[in-house]
Each structure stands twice: as C-alpha cells, then as structure tokens.
Amino acid sequence: MxxxxxxxxxxxxxxxxxxxxxxxxxxxxxxxxxxxxxxxxxxxxxxxxxxxxxxxxxxxxxxxxxxxxxxxxxxxxxxxxxxxxxxxxxxxxxxxxxxxxxxxxxxxxxxxxxxxxxxxxVDLPPADPPTRAEIDRQAAARGWPALHAELAKIDPVTAARLPNTDSQRIQRALEVFQVSGRPLSALIAAGxxxxxxxxxxxxxxxxxxxxxxxxxxxxxxxxxxxxxxxxxxxxxxxxxxxxxxxxxxxxxxxxxxxxxxxxxxxxxxxxxxxxxxxxxxxxxxxxxxxxxxxxxxxxxxxxxxxxxxxxxxxxxxx
Missing domain, CATH: 3.40.50.300 (P-loop containing nucleotide triphosphate hydrolases)
Structure with a gap:
C-alpha cells in the first residue's frame, strides 16, 4: 500500500x-x-x-x-x-x-x-456446501494438520502461508481445488x-x-x-x-x-x-x-x- x-x-x-x-x-x-x-x-x-x-x-x-x-x-x-x-x-x-x-x-x-x-x-468459485461437508468429515476423522499436509501436495504456495490449524482457510483452499481443479494460489496469481x-x-x-x-x-x-x-x-x-x-x-x-x-x-x-x-x-x-x-x-x-x-x-x- x-x-x-x-x-x-x-x-x-x-x-x-x-x-x-x-x-x-x-x-x-x-x-x-x-x-x-x-x-x-x-x-x-x-x-x-x-x-x-x-x-x-x-x-x-x-x-x-x-x-x-x-x-x-x-x-x-x-x-x-x-x-x-x-x-x-x-x-x-x-x-x-x-x-x-x-x-x-x-x-x-x-x-x-x-x-x-x-x-x-480474484473471482473464486462460490462456496460448495457438499464439498465443505466432506472436508469437515475428513477433518473430524484425521485432523486439520493432516488436511494441511494434503493441501501442501496440491497447493504448496497456499499451504506455506497457513498454520496447519487454520481450519477455515485450509477448508477453503481444498474446496477451491476440488471445485475448480486449480490451486487457490494459481487462481490468485491469474489476476x-x-x-x-x-x-x-x-x-x-x-x-x-x-x-x-x-x-x-x-x-x-x-x-x-x-x-x-x-x-x-x-x-x-x-x-x-x-x-x-x-x-x-x-x-x-x-x-x-x-x-x-x-x-x-x-x-x-x-x-x-x-x-x-x-x-x-x-x-x-x-x-x-x-x-x-x-x-x-x-x-x-x-x-x-x-x-x-x-x-x-x-x-x-x-
């Protein structure tokens, strides 16, 4: 700024x-x-x-x-x-x-x-309740650090800036990838x-x-x-x-x-x-x-x- x-x-x-x-x-x-x-x-x-x-x-x-x-x-x-x-x-x-x-x-x-x-x-995909519900189910079973590790494999740029307990943003990044097929960081970089x-x-x-x-x-x-x-x-x-x-x-x-x-x-x-x-x-x-x-x-x-x-x-x- x-x-x-x-x-x-x-x-x-x-x-x-x-x-x-x-x-x-x-x-x-x-x-x-x-x-x-x-x-x-x-x-x-x-x-x-x-x-x-x-x-x-x-x-x-x-x-x-x-x-x-x-x-x-x-x-x-x-x-x-x-x-x-x-x-x-x-x-x-x-x-x-x-x-x-x-x-x-x-x-x-x-x-x-x-x-x-x-x-x-960036123009990101809207929230998708079924996808979020499935991510929440996985988090309840495996924990947010495990989902953060999963995010690091598909979107290392986003994962690097998020604590492995930041459930809201980890969920959103995984949701964006699953809905759009593209990493959140790539969509942000697009403009x-x-x-x-x-x-x-x-x-x-x-x-x-x-x-x-x-x-x-x-x-x-x-x-x-x-x-x-x-x-x-x-x-x-x-x-x-x-x-x-x-x-x-x-x-x-x-x-x-x-x-x-x-x-x-x-x-x-x-x-x-x-x-x-x-x-x-x-x-x-x-x-x-x-x-x-x-x-x-x-x-x-x-x-x-x-x-x-x-x-x-x-x-x-x-």
Missing part, C-alpha cells in the same frame, strides 16, 4: 488504521474522529455478527451512538461473510462517506479484508480486480515489546470472561441454530468457550486456551502487517502514539 498526499492527488482520501488485537486501534480511531472529519468503517470479520458483542470487543452502545461504525452487526451468527462481500460493502460505505464530504477511516484487525479492499479480489480509486494513508499500530502486548491480551480476555463471555455463548446457542464449524463459532474466544461448554476441554483451561489463541491471532496479524500490507508503523505502546498518528493524518489531509 502506498501513502499518497491527499492534497496533490486527484483521488479522494481514505485512511486505513490496522493492528493486532489489543493494540488500541479503536481508541485511536475515536480520538481521530474527534479531531478530523472522518466516519468510521469497521474492518473486523467477527464484529459483522449480531449478538457477538463481548468476545469481539465490539464498541459499546454509548460509543456507537457518539461515533457510529459502518459494517458492524450486519448478519446473524449462523450466516457467513466473505472478503468479497466486505469489499463491496466497504466500497459502498466509502462512496457514501465521500459524498457527504467526509473521509472514510477504516479500522480493524482483519488483514485479509484490508488486502482485499486495496489490492482487489485481481482493480484497486479502488482512493488515495490511501495506511497506518499500522505495532508493539515494540511483544511481552507487553501479551499482557494486554491476557487482561482483555480476563475482562471478557468477567463481562460474561460464557453466558453470551450460552445465549447464542439458545437463540440460533449454531454448529462448531460456523465462522461465528470459529472466532477466537467463542471457539474456546464452545469447546468447554461441549465438554471438549476442561473448564479450568478456558482462560489459558483463550489467551493462547488470541496471542496466536495477534502473531498472524503482525506477520500480515510486516510481510504483505506494510503500512506506516507506530509503536502502539508509546506514550506519544496519539500525537504522532494525529500528525500523520493532519499532514495527509492537508
């Missing part, structure tokens, strides 16, 4: 604010909204689900009333949401914001969505849609010390448990027809609570399981930022974080 001066570019400006979980993105975005004519657009694959509030760290009602976020609470937990749909929804929201004379400020931690927005998307007509300022919040970020992650998960994350999952299971393989129940935190409530993991391990999974998520997000998205970076632990980000935004907007 390139950082382009809004003053010299004929394109309308848009700001991307990205970072790992617990890096303080929402707080920074709200402070920017206090100072600049921006509207906030959520870039979060978990916050699109209605009723997933505690475990997604969704802004509370008072915050949303004062600083509305586009692309929050779009679908019910049994439904699925894709990067392609995010791109379409985000571009529609951005166009409306620009028409109102404001600047879109896209904030979140779903790095695939940021990449899809800026670099475009993507044009990038949107915006001048982007890409800002990344990264920790100078992983240890401190890990402490923040632990504190945040403890706060979620104290706020009633387990009760929230119980409510979701009563209200909706949910299954473990649904994207909503694969979200970090929800998956671990689900497993405990289903008797697949002991209750006393819930805290450690949730913190570990969140730390792994943060690690993947940081890797995305460094290897693919490459924004202008700021230390999310620094005392002068906000003034530095404000200066960058002010310079960009002119």
């Amino acid at each position: 390139s950082v382009t001066s809004a003053r010299s570019a004929p394109l309308p400006p848009a700001i991307l604010l990205m970072g790992p979980t617990a890096s303080g993105k929402t707080a920074v975005a709200i402070e920017l909204a206090r100072r600049f004519p921006v509207e906030l657009v959520s870039v979060d694959s978990a916050q699109v689900f209605r009723d997933l509030d505690i475990g997604t760290a969704k802004p509370d009602a008072a915050t949303l009333a004062e600083f509305p976020h586009h692309l929050i609470d779009l679908i019910d937990p049994p439904d699925a949401y894709s990067a392609a749909r995010f791109r379409a929804d985000a571009l529609a929201a951005m166009a409306a914001i620009t028409t109102r004379g404001k600047v879109p400020l896209l904030v979140g931690g779903t790095m695939l969505y940021f990449k899809a927005l800026v670099e475009g998307l 993507a849609r044009p990038a949107p007509a915006y001048a982007f300022l890409s800002l990344g919040l990264l920790p100078s010390e992983r240890r401190v970020l890990h402490q923040r992650i632990a504190e945040r998960f403890d706060a979620m448990l104290a706020a009633g994350l387990e009760v929230e999952v119980e409510m979701l299971r009563r209200k909706y027809a949910l299954r473990a393989e649904m994207p909503s129940m694969r979200c970090v935190g929800y998956r671990q609570v689900w497993e405990v409530q289903q008797g697949l993991a002991p209750r006393h391990e819930l805290r450690d399981l949730g913190i570990y999974a969140t730390r792994q998520l943060a690690k993947r997000q940081i890797t995305w930022l460094g290897n693919s998205l490459r924004p202008q970076t700021f230390d999310c632990l620094a005392a002068d974080l906000l003034p530095k980000v404000v200066t960058a935004v002010r310079s960009f907007l002119g």
Whole structure:
C-alpha cells in the first residue's frame, strides 16, 4: 500500500488504521474522529455478527451512538461473510462517506479484508456446501494438520502461508481445488480486480515489546470472561441454530468457550486456551502487517502514539 498526499492527488482520501488485537486501534480511531472529519468503517470479520458483542470487543452502545461504525452487526451468527462481500460493502460505505464530504477511516484487525479492499479480489468459485461437508468429515476423522499436509501436495504456495490449524482457510483452499481443479494460489496469481480509486494513508499500530502486548491480551480476555463471555455463548446457542464449524463459532474466544461448554476441554483451561489463541491471532496479524500490507508503523505502546498518528493524518489531509 502506498501513502499518497491527499492534497496533490486527484483521488479522494481514505485512511486505513490496522493492528493486532489489543493494540488500541479503536481508541485511536475515536480520538481521530474527534479531531478530523472522518466516519468510521469497521474492518473486523467477527464484529459483522449480531449478538457477538463481548468476545469481539465490539464498541459499546454509548460509543456507537457518539461515533457510529459502518459494517458492524450486519448478519446473524449462523450466516457467513466473505472478503468479497466486505469489499463491496466497504466500497459502498466509502462512496457514501465521500459524498457527504467526509473521509472514510477504516479500522480493524482483519488483514485479509484490508488486502482485499486495496489490492482487489480474484473471482473464486462460490462456496460448495457438499464439498465443505466432506472436508469437515475428513477433518473430524484425521485432523486439520493432516488436511494441511494434503493441501501442501496440491497447493504448496497456499499451504506455506497457513498454520496447519487454520481450519477455515485450509477448508477453503481444498474446496477451491476440488471445485475448480486449480490451486487457490494459481487462481490468485491469474489476476485481481482493480484497486479502488482512493488515495490511501495506511497506518499500522505495532508493539515494540511483544511481552507487553501479551499482557494486554491476557487482561482483555480476563475482562471478557468477567463481562460474561460464557453466558453470551450460552445465549447464542439458545437463540440460533449454531454448529462448531460456523465462522461465528470459529472466532477466537467463542471457539474456546464452545469447546468447554461441549465438554471438549476442561473448564479450568478456558482462560489459558483463550489467551493462547488470541496471542496466536495477534502473531498472524503482525506477520500480515510486516510481510504483505506494510503500512506506516507506530509503536502502539508509546506514550506519544496519539500525537504522532494525529500528525500523520493532519499532514495527509492537508
């Protein structure tokens, strides 16, 4: 992604604010909204689900009333949401914001969505429920690491960038190959849609010390448990027809609570399981930022974080 001066570019400006979980993105975005004519657009694959509030760290009602976020609470937990749909929804929201004379400020931690927005998307085969069901059956019998090894044989490029426990993306890569007969990486290399007509300022919040970020992650998960994350999952299971393989129940935190409530993991391990999974998520997000998205970076632990980000935004907007 390139950082382009809004003053010299004929394109309308848009700001991307990205970072790992617990890096303080929402707080920074709200402070920017206090100072600049921006509207906030959520870039979060978990916050699109209605009723997933505690475990997604969704802004509370008072915050949303004062600083509305586009692309929050779009679908019910049994439904699925894709990067392609995010791109379409985000571009529609951005166009409306620009028409109102404001600047879109896209904030979140779903790095695939940021990449899809800026670099475009390949036209991939749609989901095929029977194929997915068969892949899930094999995973239940053999485990996701075994299916990852199978993926490595047919699509080593995709397999190399996925952890062998990333069930959702392993499933999708195998599904694409089985439906199309071509590896996902080959389809991606064949070409993507044009990038949107915006001048982007890409800002990344990264920790100078992983240890401190890990402490923040632990504190945040403890706060979620104290706020009633387990009760929230119980409510979701009563209200909706949910299954473990649904994207909503694969979200970090929800998956671990689900497993405990289903008797697949002991209750006393819930805290450690949730913190570990969140730390792994943060690690993947940081890797995305460094290897693919490459924004202008700021230390999310620094005392002068906000003034530095404000200066960058002010310079960009002119």
